[in-house]
Amino acid sequence: MFKNILTGFMTGLVLLCYQAVSRASTDDDFLKANEFFQNKDYSRAIALYQNILASGVESAPLYFNLGNAYFKNGDLGQAILYYMKARRLAPSDDDILTNLEFARQFTSIRMEGVQLNPITTFLESLVAPYRLDTLAWWSSALFILFFVFLSLHYGLGFRSDWIKIVTIVVLVMLAVSSWMTTYKYRHDYLTRRAVIIAPECPVTSGPYEQSEIELEAAPGLVVEILSESGTYYNVLFENKRRGWIKKELVAEI
Amino acid sequence: MKSRVVSIAVLSLLCLMVPATWAQSEIQVTVSLDRDTIGMDEQAVLEVVVTGTEQNLPAPQMPSLAMFETYSQGRSTNISIVNGQVSSSITYRYMLLPTKSGVFPIDNIAVVYNNKRYKGNRVELTVLDRGVAASPQLEEKAVDTQGKSRDYFLEAVVNKTSPYVNEQVTLTLKFYIAVRYYGTPELNEPSTTGFWTEVLGNMTPYFQKLHNRNYRVIERKYALFPTQAGELTIGQATITVNVPSTSRRRDPFGMDLDDFFGRGENVTIRSAPVKLNVKPLPVEGRPANFTGTIGMFGITATPDKTTVEVNQPITVTIKITGTGNIKSVAEPLIPDLPDFRVYKASSNEKTSIIDEQLGGTKIYEEVFIPNKPGNLEIPSLEFNFFDPKTRKYQTVKTRSIQITVKQPEGYAVSPEVPYSQSGVVIGKQASDIRFIKNDIGRLTSKGRLVIFTPLYMVINGLFVVSFVSLLVLRLHREKMTGNIGYARSRKASRMAQKRLTRARSLAKVEKISEFYAEISLALLAYIADKLNISPHGLTSDRVTALLKEKGADDALVEDTLALLHKCDFARFAPATLNQEDINQSLENTRQIMVKMETVKFV
Numbered sequence: 001m002f003k004n005i006l007t008g009f010m011t012g013l014v015l016l017c018y019q020a021v022s023r024a025s026t027d028d029d030f031l032k033a034n035e036f037f038q039n040k041d042y043s044r045a046i047a048l049y050q051n052i053l054a055s056g057v058e059s060a061p062l063y064f065n066l067g068n069a070y071f072k073n074g075d076l077g078q079a080i081l082y083y084m085k086a087r088r089l090a091p092s093d094d095d096i097l098t099n100l101e102f103a104r105q106f107t108s109i110r111m112e113g114v115q116l117n118p119i120t121t122f123l124e125s126l127v128a129p130y131r132l133d134t135l136a137w138w139s140s141a142l143f144i145l146f147f148v149f150l151s152l153h154y155g156l157g158f159r160s161d162w163i164k165i166v167t168i169v170v171l172v173m174l175a176v177s178s179w180m181t182t183y184k185y186r187h188d189y190l191t192r193r194a195v196i197i198a199p200e201c202p203v204t205s206g207p208y209e210q211s212e213i214e215l216e217a218a219p220g221l222v223v224e225i226l227s228e229s230g231t232y233y234n235v236l237f238e239n240k241r242r243g244w245i246k247k248e249l250v251a252e253i
Numbered sequence: 254m255k256s257r258v259v260s261i262a263v264l265s266l267l268c269l270m271v272p273a274t275w276a277q278s279e280i281q282v283t284v285s286l287d288r289d290t291i292g293m294d295e296q297a298v299l300e301v302v303v304t305g306t307e308q309n310l311p312a313p314q315m316p317s318l319a320m321f322e323t324y325s326q327g328r329s330t331n332i333s334i335v336n337g338q339v340s341s342s343i344t345y346r347y348m349l350l351p352t353k354s355g356v357f358p359i360d361n362i363a364v365v366y367n368n369k370r371y372k373g374n375r376v377e378l379t380v381l382d383r384g385v386a387a388s389p390q391l392e393e394k395a396v397d398t399q400g401k402s403r404d405y406f407l408e409a410v411v412n413k414t415s416p417y418v419n420e421q422v423t424l425t426l427k428f429y430i431a432v433r434y435y436g437t438p439e440l441n442e443p444s445t446t447g448f449w450t451e452v453l454g455n456m457t458p459y460f461q462k463l464h465n466r467n468y469r470v471i472e473r474k475y476a477l478f479p480t481q482a483g484e485l486t487i488g489q490a491t492i493t494v495n496v497p498s499t500s501r502r503r504d505p506f507g508m509d510l511d512d513f514f515g516r517g518e519n520v521t522i523r524s525a526p527v528k529l530n531v532k533p534l535p536v537e538g539r540p541a542n543f544t545g546t547i548g549m550f551g552i553t554a555t556p557d558k559t560t561v562e563v564n565q566p567i568t569v570t571i572k573i574t575g576t577g578n579i580k581s582v583a584e585p586l587i588p589d590l591p592d593f594r595v596y597k598a599s600s601n602e603k604t605s606i607i608d609e610q611l612g613g614t615k616i617y618e619e620v621f622i623p624n625k626p627g628n629l630e631i632p633s634l635e636f637n638f639f640d641p642k643t644r645k646y647q648t649v650k651t652r653s654i655q656i657t658v659k660q661p662e663g664y665a666v667s668p669e670v671p672y673s674q675s676g677v678v679i680g681k682q683a684s685d686i687r688f689i690k691n692d693i694g695r696l697t698s699k700g701r702l703v704i705f706t707p708l709y710m711v712i713n714g715l716f717v718v719s720f721v722s723l724l725v726l727r728l729h730r731e732k733m734t735g736n737i738g739y740a741r742s743r744k745a746s747r748m749a750q751k752r753l754t755r756a757r758s759l760a761k762v763e764k765i766s767e768f769y770a771e772i773s774l775a776l777l778a779y780i781a782d783k784l785n786i787s788p789h790g791l792t793s794d795r796v797t798a799l800l801k802e803k804g805a806d807d808a809l810v811e812d813t814l815a816l817l818h819k820c821d822f823a824r825f826a827p828a829t830l831n832q833e834d835i836n837q838s839l840e841n842t843r844q845i846m847v848k849m850e851t852v853k854f855v
Contacts, residue, residue, distance in 0.1 A: 030693040037689050058699045061690035068689050090694075095687040102686055108624075133703040140713055147716040155723025181704070189702070202596065213596050215566055216622050 042073040060090035077197030077219030107220035142174040192225035194250040203243035207232035280305035282373035304342040321349040351380040395463040405430040409524035444488030476611040482533035546638040548577015554651035576612035738785035745782035773820035783854035
């Protein structure tokens with residue numbers, strides 16, 4: 001018995017040590033990459049930031065710095081891609097929002113006929129400042145609170161008016177926060193979005209080499225991926241125009 | 254009402270009549286000759302094609318052709334249905350044998366239908382003097398070395414012997430045969446190494462008189478394009494034909510067996526090789542971007558639209574039409590256009606044969622995408638070729654295309670940003686972005702979402718389970734206090750167990766009579782609690798009836814009754830029972846209660 005406890009304790013200790021060492025190494029790489037950035041050696045900075053990402057971790061500042069390095073290196077598509085990844089993790093970060101908006105001004109093509117639905121815009125503005133995790137924990141807290149009050153009322157038999165009122169208020173708040181969480185999840189994760197990263201990106205009428213070119217897209221444009229066929233994605237532009245783009249020319253957010 | 258019916262009937266009749274009227278006006282008569290010049294010893298074939306939407310088209314009325322002997326060669330009918338529209342045509346063929354030389358117009362061939370006369374077009378046939386049609390060389394070929402006329406021979410002739418590189422040379426294989434033959438002659442095509450070859454096809458057979466023999470002439474033509482300068486040779490062509498054998502077999506009645514069975518002997522005839530001296534294209538006057546096209550061509554460029562918005566594609570169809578090797582026609586050079594991005598969309602070609610000259614149309618589709626608003630111009634495109642007739646290089650041009658490019662509307666993200674960012678270059682000099690962050694922040698596993706973590710699910714699930722448990726407990730409690738039957742039923746087992754424990758303690762102090770009284774009470778009280786009735790007055794018969802009513806099986810009823818009888822018996826004769834009987838009774842009671850738990854009392 002004592003032996004088992006000791007083995008478990010030692011394993012936990014080793015894991016903790018490994019995590020601490022790994023975190024220290026990641027922090028070192030991050031600082032080195034920042035140094036490269038400050039010395040205007042953007043290619044090496046990009047390589048080091050990408051190295052950290054390859055270890056399976058992510059953070060908003062990491063994506064933000066990588067976006068900056070790509071921007072300075074002249075790769076607009078990749079810059080916008082990583083700014084958008086950063087925004088997903090930290091939607092209210094002013095630096096990320098400013099740089100993303102700034103970078104998007106450099107896309108050489110404007111999609112004509114973009115019509116913004118006022119309802120969708122309003123709903124997006126409601127959830128935009130919050131992370132999915134934040135909304136999920138809010139929903140969870142309200143859910144727990146709702147069941148605590150239900151238990152008080154029905155389980156333990158506390159029959160007072162204020163419990164009823166608070167339960168109803170919590171239920172309404174829970175409905176709102178659950179909807180916001182679902183909307184955020186659908187908008188940010190279920191809907192597949194991609195950024196055009198190739199300098200030249202012909203948009204064709206079909207998923208074949210022989211298909212006619214309908215228009216030429218530019219790096220930095222964001223598209224919604226509707227379906228895929230072979231080496232092509234069927235994409236929807238902001239102005240609801242559809243077309244086919246080779247998979248290698250875009251990167252999924 | 255009546256007048257309305259009449260009106261509808263008249264209108265319907267009119268509707269039916271209209272197509273009939275159209276049908277009348279659609280009859281056409283087309284007259285053609287297989288050749289416009291023949292010698293006195295030759296024949297021409299006159300074709301009269303009557304076309305119309307009627308199925309029973311009338312035969313043409315032929316004028317008197319005094320200068321020819323005319324023989325009908327039959328007719329052929331063709332009916333086609335396109336989009337539900339029936340059209341038919343009948344082709345009448347006549348062989349014309351001239352009796353005089355000169356130029357003879359043939360007109361007034363007409364068709365009369367529904368009292369209307371439809372006249373055909375006019376053609377002219379020139380008949381040359383006797384002996385002019387066949388060349389002396391040909392006359393020579395028609396005789397063998399012993400001066401005897403040949404039964405068949407094959408001739409290969411070209412229209413020119415000194416062409417330029419890539420200029421068309423028309424090769425004609427002529428098979429002359431003056432005897433009957435069986436089956437179809439089999440041709441072995443000539444070798445044309447050094448040429449790009451296109452078969453123009455077989456011509457309509459005709460007859461030619463040589464040395465007073467009537468030869469049937471079968472012609473096959475080729476368009477040859479030499480690919481290199483110097484001396485090139487068109488190889489021999491061979492033709493194998495089945496002709497009656499020289500030693501004819503005859504049956505006892507004198508009938509020709511070869512004719513009867515349609516077979517003779519195979520003979521193979523060869524044409525002579527033809528040598529060509531191919532000239533290189535002149536260097537003088539050759540344009541810098543000349544791609545080697547020879548012939549005579551024209552070029553047009555047509556846009557699919559002339560008003561677009563920025564970044565919307567315009568497809569320009571460039572057509573190069575003319576005579577020459579159309580497949581070798583290269584794409585016209587498009588200069589660098591700063592206002593457009595240009596993509597090649599597709600290319601295809603349609604070949605055609607005009608007067609034995611290969612030609613056609615090569616179509617290129619180019620996509621021009623304007624990158625700024627305003628009035629833009631796609632400049633004229635040049636195409637050059639060498640014209641072998643004038644022996645000069647020529648350049649043809651398209652017209653320039655004016656495009657109005659509009660500024661797109663509705664772009665909401667940053668409408669103040671110009672449409673073309675050619676002046677703005679991002680990169681090392683761009684310093685308006687906010688600077689990098691020094692803290693890496695909270696690192697999480699890539700793609701991890703809290704809603705799918707076990708912790709999140711357990712925390713939320715725990716409260717649901719707690720609530721449900723509390724709710725069930727509360728409902729149970731309320732039922733226990735509000736429903737006596739339910740409470741008695743739920744408590745029956747517990748009460749019975751208590752009584753059995755008490756009975757066990759009575760047995761220990763050897764109060765046998767009380768022991769069995771307690772067991773009997775435990776059993777009866779258990780049944781009474783389950784049925785929410787009083788245990789007093791429950792007899793064996795009543796217990797049997799109640800248990801059977803609730804669906805208990807016979808074995809259980811019997812066991813219950815046996816135990817109750819035993820208890821009654823023991824209460825009055827306790828001395829006859831020992832410890833083993835007591836234990837057995839306790840066990841039996843327990844088993845009966847376990848079995849009774851399966852009976853649905855409620």
